[in-house]
Amino acid sequence: MILQILISGISLGSVYALIAVGFAMVYSNLKFSNFAHGGMISACAYIGYYFQNAFSTPPPIWLTILFTALCGVVIALLIDLLAYRRIRKKQAHNLYYFLASITVAILIEQILNVFFGKNTYAFPAVFSSTTFHIAGLRFSSIDTLILGVSLVILAILLGIINRTKIGLAIRTVAINPQTSRLMGINSGVVIMTVFAIAGALAGISGVLLGMRYSVYPSLGQSMMIKGFIASVFGGLGSLSGAILAAVGLGIIEMFLTYFCGALVSPIILFGFMLVFLAVRPEGIFGRFAKDKV
Amino acid sequence: MKRVIALLLAMLLLAALPACGIAEELPPIKVGCIQDTSGGASIAGQPNEWGVKYAVQYLNDNGGINGRMIELYCRDCQNDTEVGVTAYRELVDEIEVDAIIGPPLSNPASAWVELSAEDEVPIVGHFMDEVCTTDPDTGEAYPYMFLAEPSCSVQSYILAEYAMNELGVKSVATLFNTSNAYAVAHEKPFVSYISAHDGEVLAEETFTWSDTDYSAQAMKIAQLKPDAVLLCDYCNQMVTAYDNLREAGFEGYVLGANTMYPPFNTLIKNKLYNCYFVQNYDLRSGEIADLLAIQMKDTGTDYPTSNVGFGWDATMVLANAMKQANDPTDGPEVREILENNTIEVPSIGGAKITIDPATHRPTREMGMYIATYDADNQVDCLVNMTTDYVAE
Numbered sequence: 001m002i003l004q005i006l007i008s009g010i011s012l013g014s015v016y017a018l019i020a021v022g023f024a025m026v027y028s029n030l031k032f033s034n035f036a037h038g039g040m041i042s043a044c045a046y047i048g049y050y051f052q053n054a055f056s057t058p059p060p061i062w063l064t065i066l067f068t069a070l071c072g073v074v075i076a077l078l079i080d081l082l083a084y085r086r087i088r089k090k091q092a093h094n095l096y097y098f099l100a101s102i103t104v105a106i107l108i109e110q111i112l113n114v115f116f117g118k119n120t121y122a123f124p125a126v127f128s129s130t131t132f133h134i135a136g137l138r139f140s141s142i143d144t145l146i147l148g149v150s151l152v153i154l155a156i157l158l159g160i161i162n163r164t165k166i167g168l169a170i171r172t173v174a175i176n177p178q179t180s181r182l183m184g185i186n187s188g189v190v191i192m193t194v195f196a197i198a199g200a201l202a203g204i205s206g207v208l209l210g211m212r213y214s215v216y217p218s219l220g221q222s223m224m225i226k227g228f229i230a231s232v233f234g235g236l237g238s239l240s241g242a243i244l245a246a247v248g249l250g251i252i253e254m255f256l257t258y259f260c261g262a263l264v265s266p267i268i269l270f271g272f273m274l275v276f277l278a279v280r281p282e283g284i285f286g287r288f289a290k291d292k293v
Numbered sequence: 294m295k296r297v298i299a300l301l302l303a304m305l306l307l308a309a310l311p312a313c314g315i316a317e318e319l320p321p322i323k324v325g326c327i328q329d330t331s332g333g334a335s336i337a338g339q340p341n342e343w344g345v346k347y348a349v350q351y352l353n354d355n356g357g358i359n360g361r362m363i364e365l366y367c368r369d370c371q372n373d374t375e376v377g378v379t380a381y382r383e384l385v386d387e388i389e390v391d392a393i394i395g396p397p398l399s400n401p402a403s404a405w406v407e408l409s410a411e412d413e414v415p416i417v418g419h420f421m422d423e424v425c426t427t428d429p430d431t432g433e434a435y436p437y438m439f440l441a442e443p444s445c446s447v448q449s450y451i452l453a454e455y456a457m458n459e460l461g462v463k464s465v466a467t468l469f470n471t472s473n474a475y476a477v478a479h480e481k482p483f484v485s486y487i488s489a490h491d492g493e494v495l496a497e498e499t500f501t502w503s504d505t506d507y508s509a510q511a512m513k514i515a516q517l518k519p520d521a522v523l524l525c526d527y528c529n530q531m532v533t534a535y536d537n538l539r540e541a542g543f544e545g546y547v548l549g550a551n552t553m554y555p556p557f558n559t560l561i562k563n564k565l566y567n568c569y570f571v572q573n574y575d576l577r578s579g580e581i582a583d584l585l586a587i588q589m590k591d592t593g594t595d596y597p598t599s600n601v602g603f604g605w606d607a608t609m610v611l612a613n614a615m616k617q618a619n620d621p622t623d624g625p626e627v628r629e630i631l632e633n634n635t636i637e638v639p640s641i642g643g644a645k646i647t648i649d650p651a652t653h654r655p656t657r658e659m660g661m662y663i664a665t666y667d668a669d670n671q672v673d674c675l676v677n678m679t680t681d682y683v684a685e
Contacts, residue, residue, distance in 0.1 A: 005512070012508065109331075119594060119595050130539075138541075214529055217331075217335070253509075262471075262509075262510060
């Protein structure tokens with residue numbers, strides 16, 4: 001049973017990881033937690049659902065994910081244009097980013113409510129069975145897919161950030177946008193690239209979370225708390241830290257809930273978080289974020 | 294003499310004015326409607342609001358309340374108690390509504406208990422938790438709060454009675470949302486009934502709004518192998534709970550509150566079997582089916598939902614009292630009639646709603662259907678049941 005709980009914890013953590021990576025991506029560059037990410041996920045979940053059902057024979061799920069990721073990029077760039085760009089130009093305090101991101105999150109959810117709130121949808125089944133068994137242990141099909149996708153995303157993002165020119169530019173802008181501009185880097189384009197990547201992540205997350213749960217206006221927002229906690233634990237801005245912390249959070253939560261009950265579990269979890277932040281406020285892999293300050 | 298004649302003529306003219314239709318029209322009756330149209334329960338709140346609007350339109354098209362039109366003011370409480378209080382204050386203080394039709398949500402409604410008494414504004418709704426209509430300590434009815442369907446307790450007694458008598462259930466576990474008054478109000482009476490009838494309650498597992506997965510609880514329950522598990526919360530959470538239970542290997546009966554109706558059957562990822570739940574209306578036939586056909590066409594909704602009927606029924610219960618009142622805008626008078634003279638008001642589902650003066654809830658004659666999903670995943674209403682059971 002202990003092993004089964006561990007596997008279920010990793011499954012749950014993989015869901016949190018999807019959200020946490022989106023947070024970490026924007027934070028690593030702009031130093032604010034983009035709460036609009038939840039709204040983007042919800043919007044992308046609807047886009048994915050309608051795309052999947054637009055054809056008499058549903059397209060393969062990878063095509064739906066790809067299409068939705070592209071739509072996520074468009075949405076993210078639109079949000080950047082409408083909500084963040086002017087704040088950035090005025091070099092306003094980060095608090096304004098925070099307020100703008102909360103506002104955008106509520107706005108998206110309300111728009112979805114107005115147009116789609118009457119129905120809740122489910123993606124067509126992708127797997128013939130919701131679970132599969134290996135050596136007597138039960139694995140969730142969709143959670144395994146989510147974990148695999150999270151790890152692939154991590155590998156791709158780390159590859160982009162560490163091994164490409166745009167990745168170098170992203171790291172440079174993250175450390176100091178003004179100096180990077182003096183060095184000939186177009187920080188505006190770099191920041192747009194970061195938003196585009198975050199949008200693509202929201203698109204992928206929207207489809208996967210829609211497949212795991214249902215498609216409804218507050219889908220993304222309902223996942224934000226745990227995703228945000230994971231990104232803080234991992235070290236705000238650290239991609240690998242976010243995934244590691246998310247999986248850790250899922251495992252801890254699963255064990256606590258099983259052995260202590262769902263009522264006591266949050267008390268221990270959040271108490272532990274307070275102690276952890278007091279001891280290591282920069283998170284597990286927070287060195288990069290710390291360097292920027 | 295001329296003065297006397299002039300006076301008589303003036304009096305005649307005044308008396309004739311109403312007949313000519315020149316008399317000043319009576320002002321409309323202002324009714325508020327607070328529903329959760331954007332929060333976590335918007336899937337219930339939106340059809341509820343539609344039901345209220347359609348019922349008001351129907352009433353106005355048929356002469357209103359004794360000739361007076363109803364003006365409806367709708368507000369969204371977002372399934373949030375504080376937002377609900379703000380909406381209430383706006384409707385009562387600024388718009389000065391004469392009565393309010395409340396949501397199918399117990400959390401916001403429970404905050405209006407004292408406010409409605411202070412402001413003398415009758416509220417009729419579908420807040421099924423009994424603490425919204427009676428004081429849990431004294432058992433006395435709150436003067437201005439009225440429920441238009443069987444309470445959570447009654448629904449749970451009916452479900453537990455069916456499970457024990459018809460399905461042969463002897464041991465149960467529960468999985469419910471402790472943050473949701475509606476869910477708690479279902480779970481406690483269910484457990485009370487099972488315990489009182491020598492059944493065994495093996496586990497009472499919980500979750501909260503912030504939880505997105507109940508696998509740990511489901512694994513614990515599956516290990517205990519109860520005959521049945523009761524799930525209580527809103528539809529999305531019920532779906533997750535059902536899937537987690539089945540994935541954990543539980544194959545017994547899954548019992549549910551009336552939120553287990555569609556779209557539950559379209560959202561679950563696992564095979565749907567051994568599911569039994571309470572249902573207010575048989576949505577496939579009668580007036581409720583006609584009403585739903587209009588609503589689904591009007592709103593683009595893909596599946597029928599009982600909440601449309603809730604909105605309609607609450608409006609008709611209120612309208613019935615207002616029609617009997619000398620002054621339908623007089624809160625205390627309407628309250629008095631709601632309490633003592635709400636007798637056999639036709640429900641859209643075919644039943645009759647009679648308010649019990651002692652509890653401000655429908656009398657026990659108003660039953661519930663026990664429903665299941667058939668082989669085609671369609672709702673099948675098996676039997677309409679009532680119960681005499683009252684917890685000690």
